[in-house]
Amino acid sequence: MLDDLNEEQRGAATASMHRPAVVLAGAGTGKTTTVTARLAWLVDEGLAPDRLLLLTFTRRAAREMVHRARQRLGPRSGGTVVGGTFHSVAHRLVRFHAEQLGLHESFTILDPSDAADLVDVVREDLGCADGTRRFPRKTTLVDIYSRTVNTQRPLSDVLTTWFPWCSDCCESMAEVFRTYVAEKRRLGLLDFDDLLLYWAALVGDDRTGRHITSRFDHVLVDEYQDVNAIQVAITDALAAQHRGLTVVGDDMQAIYSFRAADPSHLTDFPSRHPDAQVLRLECNYRSTRPILELSNTLAERARPPVRRRLRASRPGGCRAELVRCRDEAGEATAVADAIVALHEEGLALREQAVLVRTAHHSDLLELELARRHVPFVKYGGLRYLDTAHVKDFLAALRAASNVHDTPSWFRLLQLLDGIGPARARRIIDELACADVNLADAWPTPSVPESAREAGSRVLRAIRPSHEVRAGAHAELVLHAIEPLIRARYPHDTSRLDDLRELAAAASGFVQLVDFVSDLVLDGPRSSGDLAGPPHLDDDYLVISTIHSAKGLEWDAVHVLRVTDGAIPSDMALSDSTGLDEERRVFYVALTRARRVLRMSAPDRYYHRPNGRDDAYGYTKLSRFLDAAVLEHADTIRSAEPDPLAPAALGASPPSRRVEIDLDALWR
DNA sequence: GTTGGCTCGATTTTT
DNA sequence: TCGAGCCAAC
Numbered sequence: 001m002l003d004d005l006n007e008e009q010r011g012a013a014t015a016s017m018h019r020p021a022v023v024l025a026g027a028g029t030g031k032t033t034t035v036t037a038r039l040a041w042l043v044d045e046g047l048a049p050d051r052l053l054l055l056t057f058t059r060r061a062a063r064e065m066v067h068r069a070r071q072r073l074g075p076r077s078g079g080t081v082v083g084g085t086f087h088s089v090a091h092r093l094v095r096f097h098a099e100q101l102g103l104h105e106s107f108t109i110l111d112p113s114d115a116a117d118l119v120d121v122v123r124e125d126l127g128c129a130d131g132t133r134r135f136p137r138k139t140t141l142v143d144i145y146s147r148t149v150n151t152q153r154p155l156s157d158v159l160t161t162w163f164p165w166c167s168d169c170c171e172s173m174a175e176v177f178r179t180y181v182a183e184k185r186r187l188g189l190l191d192f193d194d195l196l197l198y199w200a201a202l203v204g205d206d207r208t209g210r211h212i213t214s215r216f217d218h219v220l221v222d223e224y225q226d227v228n229a230i231q232v233a234i235t236d237a238l239a240a241q242h243r244g245l246t247v248v249g250d251d252m253q254a255i256y257s258f259r260a261a262d263p264s265h266l267t268d269f270p271s272r273h274p275d276a277q278v279l280r281l282e283c284n285y286r287s288t289r290p291i292l293e294l295s296n297t298l299a300e301r302a303r304p305p306v307r308r309r310l311r312a313s314r315p316g317g318c319r320a321e322l323v324r325c326r327d328e329a330g331e332a333t334a335v336a337d338a339i340v341a342l343h344e345e346g347l348a349l350r351e352q353a354v355l356v357r358t359a360h361h362s363d364l365l366e367l368e369l370a371r372r373h374v375p376f377v378k379y380g381g382l383r384y385l386d387t388a389h390v391k392d393f394l395a396a397l398r399a400a401s402n403v404h405d406t407p408s409w410f411r412l413l414q415l416l417d418g419i420g421p422a423r424a425r426r427i428i429d430e431l432a433c434a435d436v437n438l439a440d441a442w443p444t445p446s447v448p449e450s451a452r453e454a455g456s457r458v459l460r461a462i463r464p465s466h467e468v469r470a471g472a473h474a475e476l477v478l479h480a481i482e483p484l485i486r487a488r489y490p491h492d493t494s495r496l497d498d499l500r501e502l503a504a505a506a507s508g509f510v511q512l513v514d515f516v517s518d519l520v521l522d523g524p525r526s527s528g529d530l531a532g533p534p535h536l537d538d539d540y541l542v543i544s545t546i547h548s549a550k551g552l553e554w555d556a557v558h559v560l561r562v563t564d565g566a567i568p569s570d571m572a573l574s575d576s577t578g579l580d581e582e583r584r585v586f587y588v589a590l591t592r593a594r595r596v597l598r599m600s601a602p603d604r605y606y607h608r609p610n611g612r613d614d615a616y617g618y619t620k621l622s623r624f625l626d627a628a629v630l631e632h633a634d635t636i637r638s639a640e641p642d643p644l645a646p647a648a649l650g651a652s653p654p655s656r657r658v659e660i661d662l663d664a665l666w667r
Numbered sequence: 668g669t670t671g672g673c674t675c676g677a678t679t680t681t682t
Numbered sequence: 683t684c685g686a687g688c689c690a691a692c
Contacts, residue, residue, distance in 0.1 A: 057682080087682050112681085192682055258680060358679050380680080420669045448668095521682070547680045571679055585680075 005030075005037055012279040013037035015246070017045060017218060020239065020273040022266070023248040026310045027295070027591035028286025028553065032065060035220060035248055039069035039081055042218055050079035053216045053238070055086055057223040059522050061551055065222070082216070086231055087521050090195035093202060093212065100208065101198055104188030106513050108402040111520045113386055115191045116142045118407055122179045126172070136166050136173070143258075145177050149193045150228040150260030188404045192521075196230045203237040213238050223551070224249035224269075228260040236272070245273075252299055252306045255547060255585045257577070284310040286553055288317020291597045294632035295590040298624060302587075303580045320590075320597040320633040322562070322625065331602045332364035334638035335558050336372060338598055339541060342556050347596075349374065349541040351555040355589045357569055361561045362543050375538060380545030385523040389485055389495040393502065394516070396477045400462040401513035406432075412458070415484040416451035423448065454484060470515045471507025478503045546589045556596035559589050563601045563619040586624050599625075599633070 002010050012034050015021040025031040035054075043049050049069075056062040062083035069081060082089070091109070098105050110118065120138040136144065140163070148158045155174055159167040166173070184190065190198070203209045219238050221227065224247040227235070239245035247269060254263035270276045284292055289312040296309055323338075325331040339352055356362045359380055369376055384390060392415060398408040406428055413424040426446040442459050443452050461480035464473065478499055489495050502519075509515040542554070561567060567589075568582030590597060604618050625633075 085682065195682090255680075256682090259682075360678080418669070422668055545680065569679055581680095 002037060002041070005033065006283060008279070008281050008283060009034045009037065012281060013041050015277045015279060017042060017047070017244050019243055019275050019277055020245040020269075021247070021277040021279060022224075022269040022273075023246065023279045023281065024250065024266075024308065025248055025281040026250055026284065026308050027253060027588070028284045028292075029281035029310065030283075030285050031222075031248055031250075031281065032061075032068070032551075034281065035222060035246075036065050036068040036072060038220065038246060039065065040072040043069075043073055047217045048079055049073075049081050051215070051217040052081045053089070053219045054081050054083035055089065055219065055221045055235070056083065057085065057226060057551070059085055059088065061222060085522070086199075086227075086234070087192055087195050090199040091517055091521060094190070094195060094198045097198075097202055097208065101201070102185075103190070103198075104402065104404060106402045107188040107190055108398045108405050108408070108513065109195070109517050109520045110184070110189050110191045110407075111385060111523075112142065112192065113391075114189075114407055118183060118189070119145070119176065119180050121407075122176050122183060126175055126179065135169055136163075140166075141173070141176065144173065145180065146193055147260050148177075149197065150230055151262075152229045186404075187406050188402050189407070193230075196234065200230050200234050200237070203234060209237065210241075213241055216244075217242055218244035218246070221245075221247045222249075223253075225251050225254040225263040225266045226256040226259075226261040227265055228262065229265075232265050243275075252302060252308075252584055253550065253588050253591075255550070255581060255588060257581055280308065282308050282310055283313055285313050286594055287312070287591065287597075288314045288595050290317050290319040290632060291590070291593050291595070294320050294597070294629060295587055297629045297632060298583065298587055298590065301624075301626075302583060303576075314594075317595055320593075320599065322630070322633045322635045323598060323600040323638050324635065325600055325602045325638045327604045328364055328602045330638060331560065331600045332368040335365055335560065335598075335600055336368045336374065338558065339369075339374065340372065342596065347555055349376075349539045352558070353542040353544060353549065353552070353554040353556070353592065354558045354560060355544055355546050355549050355592065356560045357546060357567050357585065359545055361566060365560065366543065369541070374541060376541040376543050378543040380548035384498070385519070387495075387498075389489055390498060390502065392485060392488075393478065393481065393499050394519070396458065396462065396481050397474060397506075397512060397516050400473065400477055401511075401516055412481075413455075415481065415488065416455050416458075418448040418450035458484075469507075470509040470512045471504075473512050474503040474506035474515070546585050549592055550588055553592050553594060555594045556598070557589070557593035559597070559599045561601070562586075562599040562622045562625065563605075564621070564623050565619070567622050567624065583624055586622070600638075 002013060005013060009030055012021070012023045012025075015023075015038075023031075023034065025034065039049075039052060039054065042052060054062055054065060056065065062085065066081045066083045084092075094101065094103070095107075098107060116138040119141050123135070123138065123141065144155075144158065144163055144166075147162060148155050151158065153161075155177070156167070156170050159170055159173075184194065203212055216238060219235055221235055226249070235245060235247070247266070249263075249266045251263040251266050254261065254266075257263075270278055287295070292310060292312045299306060299309075323331075323334055325334050335354065339349070339354075342352060343349055354362060354365065354376075359378075362378070366376070366378070385394065392411065395408040395411040398405045399412050402408075409428055410421075410424050413419050413427060414421065419427070423446055427444055430444045430446060442455060447455060458477075458480045461476040464476060468476065482496065482499075485496060485499070505519075506512070506515045509518070544552075559567075564570075567586050568579055572578035572582050601621055602619060
């Protein structure tokens with residue numbers, strides 16, 4: 001079982017299960033293989049698979065590792081390893097213990113944009129934004145709230161450290177957050193952070209805590225460099241009794257500090273657990289030597305320094321290339337050319353990826369690829385759950401699973417003719433005062449004639465007279481709101497197709513509330529993602545933000561916009577830790593490549609991405625590409641053929657001399 | 668109160 | 683380009 005592991009990996013896989021272990025695993029050192037092997041080894045040592053808990057960063061990672069561990073063990077293992085993201089495991093636990101936590105049994109989960117909207121309502125109600133002084137916007141407020149909760153530090157500290165420009169609003173902000181917390185509780189709503197908080201509370205409780213922790217013999221945590229203080233508290237508590245805790249991570253790949261993650265949780269692990277075993281994986285199996293040397297050189301500049309230096313194990317390989325292009329359009333052309341050329345050489349599209357710092361960096365390339373009929377799937381960036389029509393439908397589904405979910409009712413009611421924010425609010429208040437079911441008391445006096453019929457239809461779908469399963473329920477709701485969506489977004493049939501796909505996905509669930517929670521916690525990354533990859537046997541390219549590409553690898557990787565302002569992002573430059581993190585983001589991008597690494601950088605950029613004017617500025621190459629790093633890459637200038645060049649026009653020009661004559665003008 | 672038309676401004680990364 | 687916020691007409 002351990003034969004195909006190297007010495008380092010075997011040591012990590014078979015480290016004592018009675019003491020905490022921390023595995024410092026560099027990029028491409030076979031981390032997944034090692035975790036998989038450890039799971040299998042633990043089972044082989046006598047632990048039951050379903051008494052192992054695997055916490056990963058994405059569900060994809062959890063599924064893959066559990067699957068591979070089962071393959072490794074073969075048929076003899078009974079049961080399955082319990083795996084998932086922190087949030088999905090938290091969700092399941094909190095639902096089981098809802099009553100004990102004083103929560104509505106059918107609580108719904110707020111996605112981040114709903115949370116922002118609710119904060120915005122509170123902000124309005126309290127009159128914080130009276131226009132006389134600057135008060136943070138809703139998304140900033142949510143960031144501050146989340147940072148405070150996840151670092152478990154007082155608001156005033158958080159403000160002075162990360163948001164100094166609004167520390168004079170501390171008082172009123174505290175009031176907003178107090179009200180926000182109370183409102184969530186009153187309405188049976190939990191945001192993402194609440195899931196972790198309640199989980200921490202459960203394991204922290206004397207009796208329930210013992211009950212939950214006794215459920216597992218060993219806990220494994222992947223990507224530990226990206227955990228925050230609450231997640232540390234949870235995992236430490238889970239392992240307090242049996243001491244079976246394995247954490248795996250790479251501080252050079254810590255790229256989530258904006259979410260209150262702190263890589264020092266990884267690096268300080270041995271001081272928190274003095275009996276911890278420390279294991280290192282430093283032999284890289286992924287990238288060819290030239291690519292690894294480039295990324296190693298970048299890693300040497302990391303702050304705080306990371307002392308590991310990855311050893312190459314793959315011989316040969318060609319050097320990375322830096323392609324300078326005239327502008328962003330030239331970059332799109334050059335990258336599309338390269339992708340097609342590699343494909344011609346026999347490299348499947350699915351073995352290639354395009355990585356970008358922010359989602360819109362690939363806009364032009366996407367157009368270019370569409371023009372050339374190159375299929376691709378894009379990950380990261382704006383979720384399709386955030387589009388207006390999906391939010392409308394989701395609001396209806398949420399209202400159907402939790403009658404108290406006022407924000408959803410607020411949105412849903414406004415889809416009806418003649419109901420705007422004021423009436424929606426009044427209707428909700430009237431029904432809440434009457435202390436009756438919103439659905440049963442309809443219509444109230446405030447409901448205008450124009451909204452009665454459509455409204456009744458929607459409500460009948462939301463509260464069907466007989467018991468229905470999630471799939472059928474979602475179909476009912478969709479059917480009822482379809483005319484409203486049609487009226488609101490005219491000549492757009494693709495929106496309804498999206499919703500039909502979504503409704504179809506509900507059939508995999510019994511309870512609607514489970515479907516809705518699942519959607520919010522691990523929603524589709526793109527429309528079409530619900531049905532899985534577009535055509536499973538089809539070959540397609542991946543375009544991804546660097547963040548979403550973490551943990552993945554491809555034969556060829558194309559990194560776009562390697563210019564200052566993009567990589568590093570100019571949003572991150574206000575302090576030096578931001579710059580340090582951007583360096584790691586770049587490092588993550590480079591280390592995704594197995595044998596071909598192409599970076600591209602346009603010389604000029606247009607101020608308006610899609611504007612008609614031609615104001616542009618000149619870019620500077622990314623500051624991360626200093627001379628020592630560039631030693632390991634070949635810089636080439638992309639040749640952009642001019643369609644007016646004689647060669648492009650076909651025949652070679654006649655050699656006759658052509659002159660101009662202006663003499664007639666001077667008479 | 669609602670709705671549609673208008674201008675203006677801002678734009679990371681994600682469970 | 684897209685959304686948020688403002689204004690005027692119904």
